[in-house]
Structures are given as structure tokens and as C-alpha cells.
Amino acid sequence: xxxxxxxxxxxxxxxxxxxxxxxxxxxxxxxxxxxxxxxxxxxxxxxxxxxxxxxxxxxxxxxxxxxxxxxxxxxxxxxxxxxxxxxxxxxxxxxxxxxxxxxxxxxxxxxxxxxxxxxxxxxxxxxxxxxxxxxxxxxxxxxxxxxxxxxxxxxxxxxxxxxxxxxxxxxxxxxxxxxxxxxxxxxxxxxxxxxxxxxxxxxxxxxxxxxxxxxxxxxxxxxxxxxxxxxxxxxxxxxxxxxxxxxxxxxxxxxxxxxxxxxxxxxxxxxxxxxxxxxxxxxxxxxxxxxxxxxxxxxxxxxxxxxxxxxxxxxxxxxxxxxxxxxxxxxxxxxxxxxxxxxxxxxxxxxxxxxxxxxxxxxxxxxxxxxxxxxxxxxxxxxxxxxxxxxxxxxxxxxxxxxxxxxxxx
Numbered sequence: 001x002x003x004x005x006x007x008x009x010x011x012x013x014x015x016x017x018x019x020x021x022x023x024x025x026x027x028x029x030x031x032x033x034x035x036x037x038x039x040x041x042x043x044x045x046x047x048x049x050x051x052x053x054x055x056x057x058x059x060x061x062x063x064x065x066x067x068x069x070x071x072x073x074x075x076x077x078x079x080x081x082x083x084x085x086x087x088x089x090x091x092x093x094x095x096x097x098x099x100x101x102x103x104x105x106x107x108x109x110x111x112x113x114x115x116x117x118x119x120x121x122x123x124x125x126x127x128x129x130x131x132x133x134x135x136x137x138x139x140x141x142x143x144x145x146x147x148x149x150x151x152x153x154x155x156x157x158x159x160x161x162x163x164x165x166x167x168x169x170x171x172x173x174x175x176x177x178x179x180x181x182x183x184x185x186x187x188x189x190x191x192x193x194x195x196x197x198x199x200x201x202x203x204x205x206x207x208x209x210x211x212x213x214x215x216x217x218x219x220x221x222x223x224x225x226x227x228x229x230x231x232x233x234x235x236x237x238x239x240x241x242x243x244x245x246x247x248x249x250x251x252x253x254x255x256x257x258x259x260x261x262x263x264x265x266x267x268x269x270x271x272x273x274x275x276x277x278x279x280x281x282x283x284x285x286x287x288x289x290x291x292x293x294x295x296x297x298x299x300x301x302x303x304x305x306x307x308x309x310x311x312x313x314x315x316x317x318x319x320x321x322x323x324x325x326x327x328x329x330x331x332x333x334x335x336x337x338x339x340x341x342x343x344x345x346x347x348x349x350x351x352x353x354x355x356x357x358x359x360x361x362x363x364x365x366x367x368x369x370x371x372x373x374x375x376x377x378x379x380x381x382x383x384x385x386x387x388x389x390x391x392x393x394x395x396x397x398x399x400x401x402x403x404x405x406x407x408x409x410x
Contacts, residue, residue: 007166015087015112018158021168023262026276027269028086034301035308036079038330040064045325055326060103060316064328068106069096077106081144082304084111086269089154091144092125094136095315103316106142116143116152142311146303161268168261270300290342297332305330333363352379 007013019025042064044055055061063069068077077093085091088111096105114127116138123138145154158165266273272292312328347360358373368374 007163007170009163009166009170011166011169013158013162013166013169015156015158017169018087018165021165021172021265023168023265023276024087024158024165027266027271028083030271030275031086031269031300031304032079032082034297035082035304035330036075038305038332040074040078040328040330043325043327043329044321052325052327052329058102058321058326059098060105063105068093070105072108077108078308080108081142084108085144085146085154085304087156087158088112089145089147089156089159090114091142092127093142095140095142097140101318102321109141118152139315142315144304144307144311146307157268161265164261164264164268168265171261272296302332305332351377354378 019028042055042058042061043052044058045051046053064074066074068074072080081091081093083091090111092109092111092114094107094109095103096107098104109125109127109129114125117124117126117135125136125138125141125143127134127136146157147155149155262276263273266276272295274292275296309328309330313322316328317326343364347355347363351357351360354376356374356376358368361368361373
């Protein structure tokens with residue numbers, strides 16, 4: 001796989017190990033969680049041909065919302081596939097169909113052993129399950145990906161960012177070893193002559209324990225390090241001096257470099273730093289958290305939602321179902337509708353422009369009020385351009401001896 005291999009920083013980076021770097025785990029979580037959280041429904045074109053209604057009678061409708069297969073919840077399934085797409089660049093799921101060709105279940109496929117193939121004029125997916133090779137028709141596999149070189153296989157984000165992730169992991173390892181070595185940088189002991197027997201004995205350990213086999217001074221000194229010996233007193237004898245051979249972390253701007261690697265990975269995934277608990281940089285997506293979240297959903301989440309909907313709508317439904325207007329819809333309104341005041345103002349404005357009460361209640365996940373809630377209203381202050389140019393004849397009422405009579409105005 002493209003994401004595997006040893007980096008220039010000296011650490012191994014692969015799609016499985018990349019999540020050991022906290023910022024990679026956080027970015028994958030930030031994007032996968034909304035995808036797994038959005039209400040997901042199968043819809044079909046309504047009889048009026050203008051609106052859509054939920055197709056609760058479709059065999060996959062309840063499955064898609066609650067349990068795409070017998071072993072996974074809808075949240076677990078979606079988060080798993082999205083995580084695959086964010087690490088390997090490709091998320092795959094096999095479509096289970098009934099005898100009529102209707103989709104009745106979805107099963108994830110492991111991305112490291114699944115790949116699209118084209119042979120003999122046939123396009124299919126090749127995968128391995130329990131070590132056995134299988135070929136699955138192209139129309140029976142949901143394939144979620146982002147950037148691609150050839151349009152068939154997505155590019156692994158981990159593969160593209162191997163060096164950035166590797167540098168971050170290397171700095172984590174460096175920091176861990178730094179504290180394991182009493183928070184001291186590396187170096188050596190300089191002795192003006194040859195070590196005496198007593199000096200060698202003192203280098204063996206804090207208790208001067210004897211070894212069953214001869215031990216070099218370097219090996220003995222190594223055993224004096226670590227957290228267990230961090231606060232013990234070490235004595236340098238016979239004129240020995242400690243010579244530092246590495247740059248101390250503060251001089252190497254260790255913390256600043258770690259923050260830079262956090263920003264690099266967050267940039268790969270299009271996740272604002274503030275959403276991964278990094279406050280070093282300010283956002284330019286707006287002055288408030290609401291504007292930042294709207295920008296995040298529009299710039300980062302919405303493209304992934306589009307990828308899911310396009311694959312679902314093309315592959316889940318038979319030709320007959322497609323002709324009837326069946327489609328899958330993620331409801332992003334729940335996270336884009338803002339606070340109570342903003343939502344109230346929006347719904348009031350939309351109601352005056354023709355949105356029905358039932359439509360507004362549906363956006364709030366509330367029950368409708370029956371047929372009366374489907375009536376469209378418009379404001380009296382709103383009129384068409386044609387009516388404004390050519391107003392109809394008006395009727396004025398004049399008082400005549402206490403009686404009201406109607407008189408057309410010329």
C-alpha cells in the first residue's frame with residue numbers, strides 16, 4: 001500500500017499505525033462523527049412531482065437508519081467506512097440484495113485487500129475475505145473516495161502525508177525517550193585517563209550490584225537511567241565530565257515543532273485547528289463558533305456527504321426504483337440550523353415565503369399537525385412583479401348618509 005514504509009524521520013508509517021498519532025485520530029474522528037450522526041433516510045418523489053416523502057416501505061429503509069447489517073448499527077457502519085476513506089483513501093461496502101435485486105443490507109470490506117479491477121471489458125472489485133479471493137460486480141460495491149489519480153482508486157491521505165505524520169511520531173518517540181532518560185539530552189562521559197576498578201563498580205548501578213558476567217561501563221551507565229532511577233544521586237569520579245552531544249529540546253524548539261506537525265496534518269484533512277483542541281492559530285472562517293462550524297460543514301463535511309449520496313443513489317436502487325424517484329438523503333439541517341433565535345427568524349421568513357408548518361416541524365424533528373399543516377401561506381406585503389406593474393382595479397368605500405356604498409375608482 002502507498003501509505004506503508006519507513007519515513008525519513010526513521011519511523012514506520014502505515015494506515016493502521018497513523019492513528020497512533022493523536023492528531024490523525026482526532027481529524028478522522030471530527031469528520032467521521034458527523035457523517036455517522038446525520039439522519040439518513042430513503043426518499044421518493046411525491047405524487048405532486050415537486051416534493052419528496054420518506055419511502056418507509058423500502059426493504060432497506062429501516063436497515064439504513066438503524067442497522068445496515070445484523071452486526072453493526074448505522075452509526076458504526078458509516079463511521080467505519082468513512083474512517084477507511086480518510087486513512088486508505090477508499091471506503092468499500094458490499095451491497096446485499098434480495099431476489100428482486102433490491103438492496104437489503106450493507107457490509108464493509110477491508111480497504112487494504114479490496115481494489116477495483118478491469119479485465120476482459122468487465123469492471124469489478126476484487127477483495128479477500130478470510131484469506132479467500134472474491135470478485136464482486138461493480139454495481140454491488142459502494143466506493144467512497146476523495147482525490148484520485150486515475151478516477152478509480154482514491155489516494156491514501158496517510159500515504160501522501162507520510163513524512164509529516166512520520167515526523168510527528170518521531171518527535172513523540174523522542175520526547176518519550178527524553179523523559180525516560182531523566183529529561184536529559186544525550187552525551188558521553190569524558191575521563192582523563194583509564195577507569196579504575198572502583199569507578200567501574202560505581203557505574204554498575206545505584207546499589208553497586210555485581211553482575212554474573214563482565215559488563216562494559218556504557219552498559220552499566222545505561223542501567224542507571226530510566227524513571228526508576230530518575231531521582232537517585234549519580235557521582236562522577238576521577239575527573240570525569242559530562243559532555244552533551246545533542247541539542248536540548250528547548251533549543252530545538254521541540255514544542256513549536258510538535259505544534260507545526262499538528263497543523264500540517266489538520267491541513268491535510270481540512271479540519272480547523274480549534275476543532276482538534278489546538279488554540280495556537282486563529283481561524284479566518286468567521287468570528288464566532290457558529291460561523292466556524294458552518295464553514296467546516298460546508299467546506300469539509302458537505303463534499304463527503306455528496307460522495308455518499310452519489311454512490312448510494314446510483315447503486316442502491318433498481319432501474320424501476322430510480323424511475324420512481326427513489327434516493328438517499330442525509331439531513332444536515334440538524335447541525336446547520338444555528339441557535340434558537342436564528343432558527344426562529346429563519347422559519348418565520350420561510351413561512352412567509354411559502355414553507356408549510358409541517359415542513360418547518362420536520363426540520364425540528366417534530367411531528368406534523370395533519371393536513372392543515374400542509375397549507376401554504378404568503379405575506380400580503382409580497383406580490384409578483386407583474387402585479388406591481390399592472391395593479392388590478394381597486395374598490396373604495398365612501399360614506400353616504402351613514403351608509404357604506406362601493407364605488408370603483410377610475
